[in-house]
Each structure stands twice: as C-alpha cells, then as structure tokens.
Amino acid sequence: MSDYKNYTKQEMQAYAIAKNIKENQIVIVGTGLPLIGASLAKRVVCPSCHPIVESGLMDCAPVEVPRSVGDNRFMAHCAVQWPNIRFIGFEANEWLHDVDRLIAFIGGAQIDPFGNVNSTCIGNYHNPKTRFTGSGGANGIATYCNTVIMMQHQKRRFMDHIDYVTSCGWMDGPGGREKAGLPGNRGPQMVVTDLGIMKFDDKTKRMYLAYYYPFSTPEMVQENTGFEVDVSRAQLMEGPNEEIIRVIREEIDPGQAFIKLPKTK
Amino acid sequence: MGKVCTLSEAVSKYVKSGDTICFGGFTTNRKPYAAVYEILRQGQKDFTVWAGPAGGDWDMMIGEGRVKAYINCYTANSGYTNVSRRFRAAIEAGRLTYEDYSQDVLMLQLHAASLGLPFLPVRLMGGSGLTEFWGISKEERAKLDTVDNDKFVMVDNPFNPGEKVVAVPVPRLDCAVIHVQKASPDGTCIIEGDEFHDVDIAVAAKRTIVTCEELVSDEYIRRDPTLTRIFGQCVDAVVHAPHGAWPAQCYGYYDVDGDAMKEYDKASKYQDAEDAKKQLAKAAEKAAKAAAKAPEDDKAAEKAAKAAAAAKAAEDGSAVPETFRDYMDKWIYSVKTHEELLDKVGASRLIATKNVPGLGYAGKIQ
Numbered sequence: 001m002s003d004y005k006n007y008t009k010q011e012m013q014a015y016a017i018a019k020n021i022k023e024n025q026i027v028i029v030g031t032g033l034p035l036i037g038a039s040l041a042k043r044v045v046c047p048s049c050h051p052i053v054e055s056g057l058m059d060c061a062p063v064e065v066p067r068s069v070g071d072n073r074f075m076a077h078c079a080v081q082w083p084n085i086r087f088i089g090f091e092a093n094e095w096l097h098d099v100d101r102l103i104a105f106i107g108g109a110q111i112d113p114f115g116n117v118n119s120t121c122i123g124n125y126h127n128p129k130t131r132f133t134g135s136g137g138a139n140g141i142a143t144y145c146n147t148v149i150m151m152q153h154q155k156r157r158f159m160d161h162i163d164y165v166t167s168c169g170w171m172d173g174p175g176g177r178e179k180a181g182l183p184g185n186r187g188p189q190m191v192v193t194d195l196g197i198m199k200f201d202d203k204t205k206r207m208y209l210a211y212y213y214p215f216s217t218p219e220m221v222q223e224n225t226g227f228e229v230d231v232s233r234a235q236l237m238e239g240p241n242e243e244i245i246r247v248i249r250e251e252i253d254p255g256q257a258f259i260k261l262p263k264t265k
Numbered sequence: 266m267g268k269v270c271t272l273s274e275a276v277s278k279y280v281k282s283g284d285t286i287c288f289g290g291f292t293t294n295r296k297p298y299a300a301v302y303e304i305l306r307q308g309q310k311d312f313t314v315w316a317g318p319a320g321g322d323w324d325m326m327i328g329e330g331r332v333k334a335y336i337n338c339y340t341a342n343s344g345y346t347n348v349s350r351r352f353r354a355a356i357e358a359g360r361l362t363y364e365d366y367s368q369d370v371l372m373l374q375l376h377a378a379s380l381g382l383p384f385l386p387v388r389l390m391g392g393s394g395l396t397e398f399w400g401i402s403k404e405e406r407a408k409l410d411t412v413d414n415d416k417f418v419m420v421d422n423p424f425n426p427g428e429k430v431v432a433v434p435v436p437r438l439d440c441a442v443i444h445v446q447k448a449s450p451d452g453t454c455i456i457e458g459d460e461f462h463d464v465d466i467a468v469a470a471k472r473t474i475v476t477c478e479e480l481v482s483d484e485y486i487r488r489d490p491t492l493t494r495i496f497g498q499c500v501d502a503v504v505h506a507p508h509g510a511w512p513a514q515c516y517g518y519y520d521v522d523g524d525a526m527k528e529y530d531k532a533s534k535y536q537d538a539e540d541a542k543k544q545l546a547k548a549a550e551k552a553a554k555a556a557a558k559a560p561e562d563d564k565a566a567e568k569a570a571k572a573a574a575a576a577k578a579a580e581d582g583s584a585v586p587e588t589f590r591d592y593m594d595k596w597i598y599s600v601k602t603h604e605e606l607l608d609k610v611g612a613s614r615l616i617a618t619k620n621v622p623g624l625g626y627a628g629k630i631q
Contacts, residue, residue, distance in 0.1 A: 031344060054368070055291055055318070056459055064628050067344025067521075070291030070318065070459065072514050076625020081459040084291075084318075085376045088369045092388070118394075120365065121356075125398045131356040133348050136318070136339040140369030140389050164394040171392060180392025181429055257344075 004242035004249070009194040010259050011248055012213050013037070013150070015240040016192050017105065018045040020148060026050045026094075026101045028141055029060075031068055032258050033150055034105030039065075039252045044244060054137030056082035065257045069137075088140055095144045095183050103189070104145040106138045110162040111151055113206045113227050114176065115169025115188035117142070118162040125164055135166050142167035143182055146189050153193035159226040170205035195221050197237065198229070206230070211237035268503045269450045269480065272603050275502035276303040279472040280440055283333075285313040285411050287375065287436070287470070289443030289463035290513065292320040292343045293521050297444035299509035299603045300476050304442075305329060306598060313411035315375060315436045316340065317462045318368060320513070321529055324349035325597075327361060328536065328589050334401065334412050335361055336436075338368040345526040350533040351589060362409075364400035364416060366390070370433055375462045377435045378469035386420065386430040396431065441470035444509045445495070446517055448477035449486035452497030458516030460494055467499045476506040478518050506603050508615055519618040520627035522610075525596075532592040541588050542579045549576035 007015075010033060017037025021027055027049050029038045038051045042061065051060045053069040059079035066073035075081060082090075094102050108117035109132060119138060121128035141147065147167075151157055169188045171180055178184040187205075191198040196212040208230040209221050218231035253259050270278075280286070290296035301322045310331040316323050320342045326332055328351030340349040355361035366374070370389050377385040390396050399416045406412050413434035422428040443463040447455040454475055456463060467473045475495075480503065486493060508515075512525035535541035549572040556562070556569035578584035600606045607615065618627050 055461070063624065064626065068292050068294070069343070070294040070461070071344070072294065072458070072516055072520060072620070072626040075294075075458045075516055083460050083462065083464075084368070084372045085462075085465075088373060120394060125394065125400075127359060128357060131348065131353045133339045133341045134337060134365050135367040135395065137368045139367035139393055139395060143389055143391070164398070165392070166394060168392045177392070181388070182392055 002246070002249070004245040006262050007240055007245050008259070008262050009215070011245060012215075012239060013192055013194055014040055014248060014259065015244055016197055016211075016237065017041070017148065017150075020190065020192070021046045021049050021103065024048045024050075024101065025103050026052060028052055028054065028102060028104035028145060030054075030105060030107070031066060032107070034107075035065065036248065036252055036258055037105070040244065040248060043251065044247055052087070054084065054087055054141070056084045056087040058082060065253050065255065067257065091140060091144045095186060100146070102145040104141045104147045105150060106141055106147050106167055107150040108138075108166065110157050110159055111149060111191065112160060112162050112169070113229075114171060114173060115149060115191065115200060115207065116162060116165045116171065117149055117167040117169060118164045119166045120164040122163055138167045142169070142188075144186060146186050149188055149191045151191055151193045153195040153221065153224045155224055155226045157226075158224070170200060173205045174203065176205070195224060196234070201230070209234040211235055213237055214239045268452050268500060270502055270504060272299060272303045272476065272504045272506060273307075275474045275504050276300060276307055276309075279474050279501055280304055280307075280309050280442070282309045283311045283411070284309070284439040285315070285437060286440045286442070287315045287317065287438055287462075287466045288319070288322050289317075289441070289461060289466060290322070290510070291318045291459070291461045292339070292341060293345070293526065294514045295444055295458075295461065295463075295510050295516065296320060296322045296513040297442045297476055297509065298322065298511055298513060299444070299506040299606070300442045300474060300504070301325065302597045302606065303603070305331070305593070306601075313409070315371065315438065317372060317375065320349065321526075324351045324533065325593065327351050327355050328533065329593070333362065334409060335363040336366065336371070336412075337363060338366050338371040342526055342530065345523070346530040346533070350530075351536070354536065362401060362405070365395060365398075366433070367395055372462055374433055374436055375465045375469065378438060379465035382435055384432050385435055386422070386432050388430055390417070390431055436469065438466060438470035439472060441466035441473045442476075443467060443473070444476045444506070444515070446477065446515065447479045447481050447486060448475050448500075448503045449481050449483045449497070450503060451483045452495070452500030452503055453483065453486045453493050454495035454500065455486060455492050456494045464494050467495050472501050473499055474502045474504065475500050476504045476509040478507055478509065478515060480505040508607055508610075509603065511606075511610065511615070514626075516625070517620065519615070519620055522614070522618050528587070529592055532587040533589045535586065535588040537588050537590040538579075538585050541586055542576075545572070545576040545579045549573045
C-alpha cells in the first residue's frame, strides 16, 4: 500500500499554489512546482481555471508533465497555439480592459520585503558572481498581472536589498508602482515558500506572514528571512489530504520530474 | 528558383561573419540545430545576435567564441539545464558582450522588424533593472556599428502627453535560420504547432535559410493554403534536413533526445580538459575546507574524499570528465554533414524520439 499521509515540503507548496487559484482564473504557469500546483487545481481543487504559458499556448491540459513552456507536451494539449507576441498582447489588454482574471506564478533567486524579484544575477550586473537566465517572460508578467512568487525560504534569498530587480513588485511601497509608470492596481499577491505563505500589507505593501504549515512555525519563518517580518497575523494552513497527494504522485507527476517522493527509511 | 541546396551550400552562401543574426525555435523546441552545427563547422563568427528564447544553440556559439554581441532575454535548455552553462561562464568571466531585454520586449522587437517599423514603444521593463542597467554602455555601443546607439529611450506618448513609454530599437537582421516541418522548392513553408518568432524573422531578415523535415513539391504544399505560414519569396535557401532540430523537439514529428540534452548539460560544465582540472581541483579544495571545519561530519569527509579523488583522476588523466570541447568534437566536428550526424546518432535512437500519435510527444502508451 502506498502511503499518502507523509507529504513533502514541495507537495505542501504545490497544494498551497492550487488552493490559491480561484474559479475561472486564467493562470500563467511556468514549469516546475507552479505547473504541478496548477495541474492539481485543474484536476481537483479548481477545475474551472485556465492554465496558459508565456510561449503562447492557451488553456493547456498536458497529460505528461512538460519540461519547458515551449514543450510539445503543452503544445499538443491546449486550445490555441499563439506565438509569444499574442500572449504579450493578451496580457496587456487584460489590464487595458480593466478585467482582473489573470494570476501568474513567477520564481526568483532573491526577493525584498516589497516583493521585487531578482532572476538575473547575484552580485554586480556587469561582473556577476552568478549569472541566471534573465527575465524570460517574468518582467512583462510582473508588469501587467497579479503574481504569486515561488521562493525557497532562506535568509540569503529574502533580503532588504536585492542585487537586480528583474520583476517589479510593489517597488518601495505604497505608490511605488505608479511612480515607476507601472499599473498600480496589479502586483504581487503572495509569496509561497517551503515554510509558509507571505502576503503584502494593504497599507505598507510590506510582506507579512499569513500562513505557516503543519511542519513549520512563525519563528522558523523569521529565522529564515533576512529582514523583519510581521508574524502576528499568521495562521496555520492545514496540510493536503491523502487524495490530493495520490493525484500528485500517481497522475500528475508519476515520473517524479519535479516532485520527489519522500525518502523511505 | 534553385533554392534547394545542400546545408553546406546554404550556410556558406548565406551566413557571413559579422552578420546580425537570429535563430528560430524556443529553448528546446524546433531549434535549427543542423544549420547551427554547419555554421560551427564552417567557422563564421563575430555575430551580433538577437537571441529569442535561446538554449543550446547559442550556448554552443558562445562557448566557441563566435559571438560579438549577445542581445538576449533567456538562455536555457529548460528542464535539462536551468541556465546555459557556457553563456553563464562567459558572463561570469567577463568574456561576453551582452545586453538584456525582457522576453516580451525582445519578441516584440523581432515582430516590429517584420512589420518594418522604425522603432517600438512599449509599456514594459519600466522601473526594473532592465531599464536601470545597460549591458552594453553608450560608449561601447558607439564603437559597435551593428548595435544601436541606445538600449532604449524614454519618450512621451505623443497621443497621451505626460505618459512616459519605453522606446526600443528595431533589429536589422542580415540573416535568419529556421527549421520547419515542410517546405517546397519555391521556399513556401508549413510550420506545424507554435510558429514562435520564426515567421517574424523570416520576413525581417535580408537572407533566410530554411531547413525542413520534409521537402515536398510546390503543388503539394499549396493544396491547403491555410497551413502555409511563410511566403516563399522571403526564403533564400531550402535544405532537406530530416531530424534537423536534433536534439531538440519538432512538433508533429519527434520529441527531445533527453540523453543528448543530459550529456550536453554535464559536458558543458567544463570548457575543456584544462578547465575541468581547474574546476575539480577548486571543488576538492572547497570540500576539504568544509570537512576540516566539521571533523565529526562523516558525510562532509566522504564528500571531500570523493572530490579529492575526482580532482586527482582529472589531474593525472586517468578519468577526465566529458567536456564541452569533447561534446563538440563528438557530435559536430567529427562529422562532415548532417547525414553523417544522423548515422552517428543511430536509427533506433532517433526512432525512439518519434512522437506517439495522440500524445504529441514520445510518451509511453500503456
């Protein structure tokens, strides 16, 4: 008998993603955990959502987990195969039409208290210690869409000042996006990590801890955050039930492409 | 007429050193690898590159020192290599002249080129590092005749005074190289699945090389003109190159060759044997330090011993890991043509990548 009670941190994260997708939302996913979370939403938690990817593939329903946003696994199982430029136009027009249906998942190497994200480089941009891929679709997504940011919760990643702003969050606080010429009514909604879910305060736009998991505590979150984080509002988020874990392991990612099974002792 | 030719003829005639160039495809999908390899074999260099969503194609060109200026938005064999390694190493070592745009802006720039626009205003990149930093400074730009004088200019929207928008330059492409599913002798192309930026660059470039899975007659390709995507008059050379995207995917035909992607991922960690020795020695030193710091940690000691053994084996030549140089020799320089490459990969391996009808990829039907 398979044991579906011993869920992993990553499975909890995927579940947290799925739980935060709402009815009829258009969900911009990448590969990895956000895709697992969106697949879980589509199959179990919120079947009315519409996963799309930045390569221009709309309403994706992959059978096997894709490895990239341009993968045939997306392309063969979607409603429309648009070129990337149509995706960009769609994203911008959703904002121009003042409809709020998009939610996007992006990731990064560093994040600051206002949800600005770095996925370009560690150190000086011109002479970096570590270079990453750069923006990809993330900058445009963070410009026009509400985002959920996926991060590993580590002190060296959650820092007061990040080395490069690839994707704009709330900039330096209230009014920051407007000052930078960005849509002020869009921005990061939450940060989902392996320790909890941070949200952004309505007034200050600073990150606070909204939920911790059954295996984490508010103290652990503060210890692993490189800046002061308000944990006074934190609540416990219950873990996934066995059926959720079964769907992840048996149906969505049976090859363990992105979610590894817990180690058996 | 007379567009059908060999890969060698197409590349020698239409790809020139110093070109401003763009390849089609998306990271690991429909990348024109056969033509990329031929360029590598022939030796053209000093490219000014408008890289769309790039992967191993441009990573190899960078590793081989063929790039003069790399204008980019994303470089990774996603799912296999999260950040392309020769690209990354070249930037970290200060060896690459590069500029960053967001993918949105770069793809819109290529589209603007296909539309013949003079410049492009966007509401993107504002407030971010993409407008704060210039990868290629104004001074350097002034010295590079193939690179525009400015990365971008903030301008007032003439139709909405007071609104600041980001104006970006439009690429002037000398050469585009794309791989398609079907083409006919007059240059007409059918692209199945997502076209990516391929149609845009085929229209925008002065010279366009098309490699194709299937070379079909001019009559056959226009049996259903809803399927054709590129006007033949935009195309200069048509090359029949089955499996020409290997090891990338080609929609409707084949999947990625995962083994080759993994091999490249590992090999491209090291430029060559010298680099492997250096990096392994450094890793051994680091592991030894970590072990010395934690004398009770058995795992750290084990790791240090393993790293030391790997470094020693590389140094004395008994076990040097496969490097970028080895991979390039093995799959590119040791063969003379695309056909020789296909023989080297082997029929059964290529057949294993064939898409399963209904799935659209090389999955298992159970």
